[in-house]
Amino acid sequence: MTARLARLGSALTPLAGVVVLLALWQLLHLSGAVDALLLPAPEAMMRALWNGFVTGPMAFDFLQTVWRTTLAFGIAAVIGIPTGIVLGASPQLYRSVEFVVDFFRSTPASAMFPLFLVLFGVGDEAKIYVASFGALLVILFNVAYGVMNARKTRILAARSMGASPARIMRDVIFWESLPQTFIGLRNGVSLALVIIIVAEMFIGSSDGLGHRLIEAQMLFRMPTMYAAIFAAGALGYGLNWLFALLERRVVHWGGR
């Protein structure tokens, strides 16, 4: 009984965050510190969100953004995790590519748009690749450091059993760095989403949440703008939540 209540409570905890956010917003709105035109009531945003999804194009935009983000993130993860493990397993090797990783991690995607436009044309590819690239670096960085910071005893144990370097990476290092990998994946999926939205805003697109957002900004439709932001943020939370869930399933030994 209490256990079930507790479980329900803990399932509802994330909702507390939503409530807090909306409440703060409402307070800020009511306080009058910000012009009501510039920061509409959360309720107006909610209405715009509802209308956008039910009668407007927002549902389609949302799906477009989800699709692009998924593609971009998928590419990044598939390349980033193994590369990160291999690089992390040899710190000397990692140091030699560190410049490139840190360089591009510190360069705004928007600054790279011209180059990616040139390389990949003006279609969806450019957006997806630039987001992939950004997410890839973050994932690779996190995984590599996860590997470098991992305890060495288990690697030694596997080596004493005659495991080849490749087996050690697959059977030990991969698992050992898994908690850090999940952090990297969550950083990566958020970044992929951010870049996709920025690309939709600034490389030009005829759909997607970013397009909806910049259009609303240009047209000064503040409720719609905040609705698009809210949809994007909630999407980001949702993606993160998926990974958190997966992590809790997979990394059962965490902290033990």
Place this chain on the structure above:
Amino acid sequence: MTARLARLGSALTPLAGVVVLLALWQLLHLSGAVDALLLPAPEAMMRALWNGFVTGPMAFDFLQTVWRTTLAFGIAAVIGIPTGIVLGASPQLYRSVEFVVDFFRSTPASAMFPLFLVLFGVGDEAKIYVASFGALLVILFNVAYGVMNARKTRILAARSMGASPARIMRDVIFWESLPQTFIGLRNGVSLALVIIIVAEMFIGSSDGLGHRLIEAQMLFRMPTMYAAIFAAGALGYGLNWLFALLERRVVHWGGR
């Protein structure tokens, strides 16, 4: 002798990254796959960089960006690390703010500009606060997960010695999660730099690398644009390198 050579070699390893990057660029340039106007030779970029720094305004821009980034990052770190530790120490508490953290981590800073513009105007404050905010979330996220994934034995040891929760956080959890904290700081400083540059690009600024970048883009001065990007990326690497150095000093027990 060999030891000294090895030391020299390992000090030079990061340079390998620079060389690789420039070589790839040169190759891409020579291959003719990309129009030379759009992707100038690295040498042209280097010349623009040199001129920009020696005779042009780039040195000043660079320092402005460094200063803004440092401020933004400083604020983020000072708030983010303790908050992350406190939140991470209580997973239930963290879950309740997770929505807000993941929400804003997944929302592009550029989308938040209107709000920050309204709240903080168009001066340096707006840029610094928006970058702080972004970096803060990343640092907090990393620190909190570092804390949550930390082994529990040492915490128990401190508790058995009668340490108060506050002491445990300061004396144990802080150290225990330090490797992850450094990853967070490095993610954070890169993000702060990225946001500062994007802000300099899009919200009124008359100096800074971002300003130089967007101006060169608008004027289609590609060598200057790439010079600004290179300066930004190299700055990002430099900041990361500082933290890597600090980490190697501080976290001497890593992986053991």
Place this chain on the structure above:
Amino acid sequence: RVGVFPVSSALPFFVARERGYFAAFDIETEEARLMGGPAVVGAMIGDQIDVAANLVTIEGMNANLLRSGVARFIAVNAQNATFQMEQFVGRKGLGASSLADLVGMGPLRAMSAPGPANIQAAKGVLEAVGLREGTDFTMTELAMNLHVDAMQAGTFDIGYTLEPNGTVMRDVGAAELIEAGVIATHLLGRPDAKAFAAGAAMTGAFVERNPDVAARFAAAWRLALADIAEDPTTRELLKGNTFTPSDVAMTMPMPEFLMADALTDQDRADYVALIRFAVDRGVLEQPIDPLDYLIELPEPAR
């Protein structure tokens, strides 16, 4: 392959497409949405688009300086006091009804549309009415999507902005118009002068490769321009296709769209004067004659 920057000056493209003029001339278009001049110029140089539906002339000239003939204008858009595009607005209650009123009000916090071309135009205009930077005004450039917010928030006293932002600001009460068509009035010297700030351009490569297609495209474009001049319902097409609020689409000012061969001698002189201003201000690194890059294509045989 047409690069479109989805603002009101791209209207001819949508008219030609929706009303079937492209189809009539047997042209298939592939629309690439590009946000802003640099992206358009990059795509032209990189040969990723053949036509830019709307390209700022100064940016076009800049591209031509880099590689001669990259941007050849088949049509240009005039803006002035009648065909309002660029304008100065003032915050609510500033109480200025012309730029001259600003003298002595300083120091004014001014914002400008982004980019050196816009900044220099804005500064040039203010200086032309006798205001000095530093003492009478300070200038901050700001991305277009933030203009309404900034004026609404009262961050600036005056702003140099473009349509449709100006109309939106007035409609929501964020700002009041001070003066429109300021380039013509203050930089070119006459309120009815024509400031050819943007236009439709083709890449030289495209014209050479497919002169016939280029000519048919221009013919379709000409029909679209004619429609726009005579038929206000063409503006319906602004809605949804461009960043123009539907409620202002029918009423907002628009530039005058002119085919290259429709320019009078006076127009040509105005065009040269505008580009010379850009050169003088250092926006363009070298002098360039814009008339060399106007292209008049023959009527296609049908």
Place this chain on the structure above:
Amino acid sequence: MTAALRVAHPRPYAPDAEITIRGLRKTFAGSPVYEGFDLDVPKGAVVSVFGPNGCGKSTLINMVSGLMPHDGGQILFSGKTIAQTRLAYVFQNYREALFPWLRAIENIRYPLRLMGLPKHEQDRRIERLLATMEVRFDLSRYPYELSGGQQQTVSIMRALVVEPEVLFLDEPFSALDYEMTLAMRDRLQRVFMETGVTMMLVSHDLEEAIYMADRILLLTRRPTRIAAYLDFSAPRPRSAETLTDPAFVALKREALEIFQREVRA
């Protein structure tokens, strides 16, 4: 913890007990380790805990020292709360219980800093401790630079330096060499005689368990019950002779019999 729901328990509270355990219940993954477990640890006594692997010795100590929640029952300290009692604990996994960011000597100093002692008093206590033990390695090394036995030594020193009222030792000599084990036993005995600390010692070495103890707690397999709670009252200081004392030998035989009976059951 549903201590409030506990049903009244027949066993009375022993007035001279430092630690009183009544109706303790602990379940792991659905199967019980302890169920209705009662125990009194007399004040100022050494209780050796002897039992098969996995019977719950570490779990018991963890619960008593407040580090692990229990699912039911009560654990009371004589008149005080756990927080008011100065206790020290040598963990079975001493490797993970040391702080790798502090040098060995700072690890030992840490509980003194927690107590808020002034620096010179900390130094005095550490010196006093060092004077009574022959530490042959460099205490300014970091824990990960020490061998297993050295780490365990540091771990024990960290526990002793606070001069605790209650001391928990979970297989504290498992990694120590022959000499060090003997020295540590003696050191502990001296501490005990000087300060009258209450001690709970887990050991798999029956000889050691009896040698150190006033009472020997023999535990059964899970679900864990008390197989026997024997007395051993040889006078202190005990020495190598004690090991050949007939009472000792007899008690050892008895304990072994009980243990083997219970373990094989």
Place this chain on the structure above:
Amino acid sequence: MTAALRVAHPRPYAPDAEITIRGLRKTFAGSPVYEGFDLDVPKGAVVSVFGPNGCGKSTLINMVSGLMPHDGGQILFSGKTIAQTRLAYVFQNYREALFPWLRAIENIRYPLRLMGLPKHEQDRRIERLLATMEVRFDLSRYPYELSGGQQQTVSIMRALVVEPEVLFLDEPFSALDYEMTLAMRDRLQRVFMETGVTMMLVSHDLEEAIYMADRILLLTRRPTRIAAYLDFSAPRPRSAETLTDPAFVALKREALEIFQREVRA
């Protein structure tokens, strides 16, 4: 590793040795642990290593098993490279050497998977191993759900399941209970008699060290030398009687004397 720079060493190579160590050098933080250290481990013998804490027993085994680089000297296996030799290692810190993402049984299976054995052969070997030991706990638990002694048991089982040619055991019984220790000793002895595995066993229990050994290696403090390398050739199987055998008692006394002299030095 500058093996090539090694100066010629007088000591000849023993032809019947499984492991031959010559001129071994190892330095930690500038101070040497081993310097010009020679050792022969005869093929098919059990060598017990006995020495004070921190003298370098774990370091030695780590270097011999190829897990830790040495600074100089040679370590040779009879005719083969380390990679060609099937070896198994029970780590002193057994807790950290198990894989927490695998259940205990999968931990035991892991080296068999590495060897590329088919599934049914893996099962067969595991069953054979389980049949000879009385494991009283649930092997489908994860390591972190096991007690210290249970983890150590799993660790030993993982080493035995591969039927190694060379077996390194670093204080393998430190956390085992009385019964389990006896059982494991017997089990190891049986493995030894059946397969003639070469074994290096570190133990702080002198009785155990001698009981298990063909040769007892007594080490000094750092810088580490061989204090003595004794023979013990009582017939196998050995049993409780061996412990009271006069030869055993005499050897034990001798070893203890050497040890105490060296340690106190």
